Amino acid sequence: MDIALRNMVKKQLLWISLAAISMFFASMLSAFIVEKADVGNWKEFILPNYFVFSTGVIILSSLLLFFIKPQLKKEKSIFSLVFSVLILGIIFSYFQIKGWQQLTNQGIFLTGVGSNISGSFLYILTLTHLLHLVGGLVGLCISTIKSKQNLYSVNNYLGLELTAIYWHFLTVLWVILFAFLKFY
Amino acid sequence: MSEHHKENFITKYVFSMDHKMIAKQFLLTGMFMAVVGMLMSAIFRVQLANPGESSILYNLLPSTWLNDAGGLNPDKYLALVTMHGTILVFWVLTAGLSGTFANFLIPLQIGARDMASGFLNMLSYWFFFIATVVLMSSLFVESGPASGGWTIYPPLSALPQAIPGSGTGMTLWLISITLFVVGSLLGGLNYIVTILNLRTIGMTMKRLPLTVWALLITAILGVLSFPVLLSCGLLLVFDRSFGTSFYLSDIIINGEVLHNEGGSPILFEHLFWFLGHPEVYIILLPALGIVSEVIAVNSRKPIFGYKAMVGALLLIAFLSFIVWGHHMFMTGMNPFLGSVFTFTTLLIAIPSAVKVFNYLATLWRGNIRFTPAMLFAIGTVSAFITGGLTGIILGDSALDINVHDTYFVVGHFHIVMGLSAIYGMFAGVYHWFPKMYGRMMNKHLGYIHFWGTFICAYGVFFPMHFLGLAGLPRRYYSNSAFPMFDGLSDINALITFFALAGAIVQAIFLFNFFYSIFKGTKASQNPWKSNTLEWTTPIERIHGNWPGELPVVKRWAYDYSKPGAEEDFIIQTEPLKDGEIEH
Numbered sequence: 001m002d003i004a005l006r007n008m009v010k011k012q013l014l015w016i017s018l019a020a021i022s023m024f025f026a027s028m029l030s031a032f033i034v035e036k037a038d039v040g041n042w043k044e045f046i047l048p049n050y051f052v053f054s055t056g057v058i059i060l061s062s063l064l065l066f067f068i069k070p071q072l073k074k075e076k077s078i079f080s081l082v083f084s085v086l087i088l089g090i091i092f093s094y095f096q097i098k099g100w101q102q103l104t105n106q107g108i109f110l111t112g113v114g115s116n117i118s119g120s121f122l123y124i125l126t127l128t129h130l131l132h133l134v135g136g137l138v139g140l141c142i143s144t145i146k147s148k149q150n151l152y153s154v155n156n157y158l159g160l161e162l163t164a165i166y167w168h169f170l171t172v173l174w175v176i177l178f179a180f181l182k183f184y
Numbered sequence: 185m186s187e188h189h190k191e192n193f194i195t196k197y198v199f200s201m202d203h204k205m206i207a208k209q210f211l212l213t214g215m216f217m218a219v220v221g222m223l224m225s226a227i228f229r230v231q232l233a234n235p236g237e238s239s240i241l242y243n244l245l246p247s248t249w250l251n252d253a254g255g256l257n258p259d260k261y262l263a264l265v266t267m268h269g270t271i272l273v274f275w276v277l278t279a280g281l282s283g284t285f286a287n288f289l290i291p292l293q294i295g296a297r298d299m300a301s302g303f304l305n306m307l308s309y310w311f312f313f314i315a316t317v318v319l320m321s322s323l324f325v326e327s328g329p330a331s332g333g334w335t336i337y338p339p340l341s342a343l344p345q346a347i348p349g350s351g352t353g354m355t356l357w358l359i360s361i362t363l364f365v366v367g368s369l370l371g372g373l374n375y376i377v378t379i380l381n382l383r384t385i386g387m388t389m390k391r392l393p394l395t396v397w398a399l400l401i402t403a404i405l406g407v408l409s410f411p412v413l414l415s416c417g418l419l420l421v422f423d424r425s426f427g428t429s430f431y432l433s434d435i436i437i438n439g440e441v442l443h444n445e446g447g448s449p450i451l452f453e454h455l456f457w458f459l460g461h462p463e464v465y466i467i468l469l470p471a472l473g474i475v476s477e478v479i480a481v482n483s484r485k486p487i488f489g490y491k492a493m494v495g496a497l498l499l500i501a502f503l504s505f506i507v508w509g510h511h512m513f514m515t516g517m518n519p520f521l522g523s524v525f526t527f528t529t530l531l532i533a534i535p536s537a538v539k540v541f542n543y544l545a546t547l548w549r550g551n552i553r554f555t556p557a558m559l560f561a562i563g564t565v566s567a568f569i570t571g572g573l574t575g576i577i578l579g580d581s582a583l584d585i586n587v588h589d590t591y592f593v594v595g596h597f598h599i600v601m602g603l604s605a606i607y608g609m610f611a612g613v614y615h616w617f618p619k620m621y622g623r624m625m626n627k628h629l630g631y632i633h634f635w636g637t638f639i640c641a642y643g644v645f646f647p648m649h650f651l652g653l654a655g656l657p658r659r660y661y662s663n664s665a666f667p668m669f670d671g672l673s674d675i676n677a678l679i680t681f682f683a684l685a686g687a688i689v690q691a692i693f694l695f696n697f698f699y700s701i702f703k704g705t706k707a708s709q710n711p712w713k714s715n716t717l718e719w720t721t722p723i724e725r726i727h728g729n730w731p732g733e734l735p736v737v738k739r740w741a742y743d744y745s746k747p748g749a750e751e752d753f754i755i756q757t758e759p760l761k762d763g764e765i766e767h
Contacts, residue, residue: 001300005381009300012377016407020369024411027458031419031430031451039446111427117446120428124419 007158014162018169021132025173028128029180032121036184043116047182048102051126054095055178061088062171065164072154079147082160085167086140089133096130125177133170139163191727199310201302202727206309207288208620211613213316214280219694220320221271224264226687231256233680235662249328258661259348262331265659266349269334270319270357274364277467277605279312282406285470285612286375286399288620292718293393295384295735297728300377304370311367315360322356330357333659335456338431338449342423345437354424358417365410372410375403384717386737391756393716393741394487397494398473401501402466409462409505416455423447450515457508464601465504469497471608472539472568475561477741478611479543481714482558483550484752486742486767489542496535496542503532513581514588522581529579536572540565551745551752555712556630560611563638564604571600574649589659592652595645603641610637613697618711622723623704629696636689643682647675713753716741720757740767 001009036042064085071078100123103109108119143160146152152160191200200206223244230239238254249260256264287305291298299305322329331349332340336357344351379400383392392400419430423444431452432444480487487493509517509525517525543565552558574596577583587593610633617625656669663669663676710719717737721729735757743754748764760766 001382009377009381012380013301013304013373016373016376017369020373020407020411023408024415027412027415027455031415031455034451034454035430035446035448038448038451041446111422113443115428117429120422120430124422124428128418 010158010162011165014165018166021169022173025125025128025177028121028125029177032125032180033184035117035121039117041116043108043118045103045106045108045118045122047178048099048106050095050099050102051178051181054092054099055175057088057092057095058171058174061085061092062168064088065167068157068160068164069154072152072157075153077147077150078152078160079144082140082144082147086137086144089137089140089167093130093133093137096126099126122181125181129170129174129177132173136163136167136170139166199306201298201306202725203287203291203299203302203305204620204725204729206305207284207286209309210279210283210287210312211620213313214276214284215694215697217271217275217316218280219690221268221276222687222690224268224271226684227256228261228264228268229680229683231261231661232663233677235664246324248326259331260328261661262333262347262659263328263349263353266331266333266336267319267323267329270330270361272602273334273463273467274361275316275319277602277609278368278463279364281467281605281609281612282399282402282470283309283312283371284609285395285474285616286371286403288616289393289395289718290375290378290399291382292619292721292729293396293716293741294379294382294387295717295730295737296378296382297730297734299374300382301374304374308367308371308374311363311370315363315367318356318360318363322353322360325352325356327351327353329353335460336420337456338420338423338452339435342420342431342449343435343437343442344424358421358424362414362417365414368406368410372403372406375399376407379403384734384737387717387756388737391737391740394476394490394493394497395473395716398469398476398497401497402469402473405462405466405469405501405504409459409466412455413459416452416459419455420452450512453512453515454508457511458505460511461508462501462504464597465500467601467605468568468608469500471564471605471611472497474608474612474615475543475564477714477716478557478561478615479546479565480742480744481615481712482553482555482561483546484553484744485546485550486744486746487542488545489538490740490742490767492538493542496538499535500532503528503535507532507579510579510581510584513584517581519581526579526581530576532579533572533576536568540569540572555614556625556627556634557611557614559631559634559638560607560614563607563634564611567599567603567607567641571596571598571604575600587652589657590652591648591656591658594658595648595652598645598648599641603645607637610634610693615712616718617697617700617704618707619718619721621701621704622707622725623700623702624707624711625700625704626696629692633689633693633696636692637686640682640686640689644679644686647679651675710755713751715743715753715755717756720755742767 064081067081068078071081103119107114108122109115110120110123140163143163146159196205227241227244230241236253236255242250242254242256249257251257327348329349330336330353331347340346340350341354379396422428423431429444429447431449432447435442435444476487476493507525507529509521510529513522578593578596614625614630651672654672656663656672707723709723717735720735722731737756738759739754739756741756745752746754
């Protein structure tokens, strides 16, 4: 298999995986809608401020990734860019955890006697998103190391490109989840 | 890789990345599980024929599964029914069928050296294998395996203390199905990208054999529907293990009031059947793909309506995502919504009929060779019609309500999904056995196998419709407590007789299969005189499939009995003659 074909295959594998992940979250959101319509004791919640901050952070991280290709074209180092995205990813994760802390302070729990199904959904949706994000962080760690070693060029940065696609997907997914949880 | 390379025992037979070996691994594991599932059904059929009595078959079970009189315990009866369903639906007819033939046929029929990722392919099998080990281990836990039905509806599946099978057995069920789904997704991703990218020169989508089309669409269905089962299972795990209430509300168990409020087991059904109905077609479409090939080859005629067949596959796949509610007519669904699901369900009859009529038109005035594979292929079409007709009844909410959860449903889905798919699988094994092992299966044993299976299968499942119409509920340990069903006990005994006879007939197949691997007549390169590319590979298995350059495709796969041709088949690599029009 030649390299161009191999790269295309890998990209397609990723895109189809993203379709599968989308179905996972789509089913979760439909479950949320069905339960909200059905449940008499659905408890409304106020989204933590930290989730607003984390939304800004992840959007910023995605925007930074758009500068990678122009930098590579100019044959400049992309280490600081990739490293920044990694740091923003970690900050996003931290804000999510702080968000959960705010939720528990409000009396909204994942489980237990005082929990409500609305809160459980909120935790599960954000938790599963974060678990997917951990995969992205691993990809960013590898990309950071490789960019430090100057292993990427404009003609050879597939691993980073795949990580970037996945990261953009996680950003879009989070924005949808956030908007859904905020406004639905 | 472009050429055959040296392999040791481990890389050739165990952690192989050769799609053909992985196909055989799926086939053998699927066959093993089929035997286990079949034995389970034989055991619970014996219980239904002779409720509470002992049987020599029960010697296969741990003594803790039996009561003092040597009869089967009710909770273990439920466990056997649950495990039978799980094994047959997922392990045999999903992984055993798709795993085998997608792996075996996709690279060979599209002219590729192997799958796009041999490593992912290998992982896919080993996830499946570990899932198998975990599922089988649940047979040996003290409280027994999962026993709330293969659909694992909550609250039985969500509360470990509900029934014995809700405990460790249910946990192992969930772990194994998660591993199974991961394996299926890895396989499905690989199948799709392989078909889209690795077709050899000239193998356009319009020239793809229908087998490959069916496997492609099946893989897409799997990739889009299995994640929903994962989310469904994840919520269940949280309910079981962490005390959430997604599927639970207002439960009192053993006098204890549980804290769970607000959840709904109906939500589980929505999520489960959103996978569950596409799953029917994940099972069925590969069988229909195999049948398309086998019928065309053995009718010596081009498949009738190639484009319509592809269109029908696509339409069935699309519709399969919007019909799940027909499994839930009895959940208190709004009657209007029920009528919507009735409408979408009955729409499936259109593409299904297109396929059936095209098969019949292909057979019509064909120069038919009744090989065992052909008999099983025709058997698939027959079962698809028989089971499809009762599907029209069950798809209609007004009619379904009357026979819901009765043996009518059991008879229906065993014929339309179980028999159709297993016949398709047998057709595939008989047809491609020479390519898999370089030898022929014994056709006389094949005929005995087909007719024995065909008669016994109808002997089992046809009378079930009458039991269902008489109101006999499914999944009951015994019906002897209800005088209204006393008159049906003879039918139950008859069904059990056919079930046991059918099980014995499968021993003939197993003997034929394993004997032929070693002692069967050596096969020629193209024993069925087929057009597709797999028959252009050497008889001796090599990793990379073709020793030299990859074949170049010049025509579609169904040029049988073409006027003006020297023989009644033209291999896909044969160039078009001057003035010859491609189909």
